[in-house]
Amino acid sequence: MSEGAGSGERHSTGRRLDAVLPLVERQHALIEHLRARAPRTTTAAELARQLGVTSRTVERDVARLVDAGLPISVRRGPGGGYTFAAPTRLPPVALTPAEAGALISAVVAVGPYISAAARSAMDKLLTAIGPDGS
Known part of the structure; x- marks a missing residue:
């Protein structure tokens, strides 16, 4: 019988599902927040407050999303932050x-x-x- 997400079941990465699911939800919320504010810049501190995590967690999440190919512009230093550089509507996509x-x-x-x-x-x-x- 399968165990629930909170009882130790493992994701393919080896991490517990109860650790992976908040990551997925948080990254989705991060993408949606940046998309809604585009083309304005959002700071790591602002995203951290919105998501209830640390700025360092936001930085790691953004790095993962950028590595995955998401069009997030990263500007470091004073006045810096993150900008989502994707269109508000996507063109049709043909998938196999x-x-x-x-x-x-x-x-x-x-x-x-x-x-x-x-x-x-x-x-x-x-x-x-x-x-x-x-």
Whole structure:
């Protein structure tokens, strides 16, 4: 029988799920905060207050997101901060069935903890795949 997220179940990274899920939720909240404020700059201290974490945690999260390819501009020093440099609307994206399956699997792995945006994206992918998998 599967253990719950709070009882020691492990993510593929080896980290406990109860540690990974807050990371996913926090990074999603960070992206949404930056996106909503774009093109204005947001400081690490402001993001830390919004997310209830330290500035260092924000810096690590932003570094992970930048490494993953997210268009976040980082300006260091006085007057610096983070700016999300992505459009407010995305153009249509063509995914292979394998790519759609990978994204759906990632959302399903998070389980009941997914955000409304993640659920909506998964629903769109499932609709595009169709009921017979075509």
